[in-house]
Amino acid sequence: MSDETAAPAAGEEGNGAPAEGRKGLSRKKLILLSAVPLLLVGGGIGAWQAHLLPFGGSGKAAAHNGQPASSEAASQRLLLSVPSATANLDNGAGRTMYVKMTASVEVEGAQNLTALQARIPEIQDIFQTYLHESRPQDLHGSGFYRLREALLRRLRVAFAPLTISNIYITELLTQ
Template sequence: MSDEKTDAAPGSAPEGSGGEAAKPAGKGRLIAIVAGAVIVSLLAGGGGVYWFTQRGTGHAAAEPAEAPAEEADGGGENADADPSAAYIEVPPMMVNLRGGGAQAKFVKLRFIVVAADGKTDAVKARLPLILDALQPFLRELRPDDLNGSAAVFRIKEEMLRRSTEALGKGMVRDVLIQDLIQQ
């Protein structure tokens, strides 16, 4: 008789139990799996919240937090927050891109210059200086320089830097890119 009990499969219940011994082990395993899934979900959710809040406390989120204080003083670097900002639309520019291929590549660029308070007429009068400062930069771009999500940001920052150098500090507040088309 003892041979019959040892011949049973390791996961099966003894003949007289009717399968009752397997149920508590299955329930315990199910509870452990559900608890593990809940813990993993909570950790992933908490990690996601932490990641997004830490990204928000960086340099980009610090600027909007400071903007209301600057507006109260009458100043501020944020062109969108200032209703008196002057937007000067620049005629579209089309330049050749630098490349080694037989086919010529072009970029068409439309942008707006945001003049500082009270400097609108001065910036309009000196707009050719801005265009002259931007031509060498735009002509040195390669088609690869325009790839990726950060390309427009890098181009915008360089355009703002060159515009500020051409006109002097405090003349141009921002450069807003409307269209950047490569063909």
């Protein structure tokens, strides 16, 4: 009999606790559900004031403040063809391996092409120095992507006031 009396008492406590927990849970949900829309509205107002939204009058201001118009940007981009650079690779096995690379560099912000052509030897030196530090297995597979990114990084540092936007590797031969 004591077992029967103890069981309903525990059941009553069990029924009371979840009901109390549901109230707490519903309050949390209510607070959360009211806070999320307030945060979204606040973020939208902040984005509108910072001219980050693409619609309305603020989108036009963002386009002009952030980037120049496409016709202006196209007139400032120059494509500089770099002659072939040949370097021996660091093989480590005593066997000499050579690499030949031809590329074009896209430069933004330069006034004319003749000023850039005077810096072609500097570009070739950057190419040859990096290629000489590379190993033959570094140029296979995804190494080609790493080669391109490393050369872009080095060119951007060397041409700091100008912007190197891209490098187009047109020929890469290993022997």
